[in-house]
Amino acid sequence: MSSLFSNTPQHLPLKGATVTYFPDFFSAEEAGKYFALLHKETPWQQDDIKVFGKVYPQPRLTALYGNNGKPYSYSNITMQPHEYTFALSEIKKRVEKIAQVSFTTCLLNLYRDGQDSNGWHADDENELGENPVIASVSFGAERVFKFREKANIKNTYKMTLNSGSLLLMQGSTQHLWQHQIPKTAKNVGPRINLTFRIIK
Numbered sequence: 001m002s003s004l005f006s007n008t009p010q011h012l013p014l015k016g017a018t019v020t021y022f023p024d025f026f027s028a029e030e031a032g033k034y035f036a037l038l039h040k041e042t043p044w045q046q047d048d049i050k051v052f053g054k055v056y057p058q059p060r061l062t063a064l065y066g067n068n069g070k071p072y073s074y075s076n077i078t079m080q081p082h083e084y085t086f087a088l089s090e091i092k093k094r095v096e097k098i099a100q101v102s103f104t105t106c107l108l109n110l111y112r113d114g115q116d117s118n119g120w121h122a123d124d125e126n127e128l129g130e131n132p133v134i135a136s137v138s139f140g141a142e143r144v145f146k147f148r149e150k151a152n153i154k155n156t157y158k159m160t161l162n163s164g165s166l167l168l169m170q171g172s173t174q175h176l177w178q179h180q181i182p183k184t185a186k187n188v189g190p191r192i193n194l195t196f197r198i199i200k
């Protein structure tokens with residue numbers, strides 16, 4: 001249910017996880033400005049992923065930024081970081097105030113339309129350390145975001161991530177739950193997602 005004070009953080013009811021949703025972390029004006037800037041200025045790339053031995057183009061575009069030169073590897077892809085832009089540093093500072101950690105790295109995802117997606121996964125790569133803090137910012141089209149419990153994949157939780165929102169995942173979340181952005185047949189516009197992480 002949406003409350004009158006939608007700026008209030010919402011703690012998601014996921015067993016054993018610590019996930020907090022801030023629906024209006026950025027104003028609509030800021031979100032629109034950042035969406036346009038990042039859409040235009042980011043050197044988007046499309047890597048190939050291997051699924052059950054077959055190679056496919058990843059169903060979205062990505063870019064990696066970092067302040068310690070460390071690459072990030074997942075799904076057989078290794079990405080090298082670009083240096084933070086002014087806009088990304090501004091966003092990083094805002095997010096760090098709430099998350100109370102210093103992030104090194106930001107993975108950007110561009111979902112061009114409803115056919116772009118992100119399959120079930122947990123952000124549990126070794127270089128993220130035990131109990132990673134992951135701060136996920138969304139700009140542009142609204143998309144459905146789903147969680148499922150690893151120990152009981154029928155136990156799912158579905159929400160919509162709106163433009164300007166922040167989703168903070170902490171504690172045991174990545175150990176116990178997976179998440180995804182499913183494809184949608186709806187006619188949706190592009191969406192940009194930023195996930196701030198710490199790579200040791």
Ligand SMILES: O=C(O)CCC(=O)C(=O)O
Nearest residue numbers: 107109118123181193195
């Ligand atoms: O686009 C999103 O909201 C999720 C992105 C994500 O899960 C990831 O990049 O690891």
Ligand SMILES: [Fe+2]
Nearest residue numbers: 121122123179
């Ligand atoms: Fe993720």
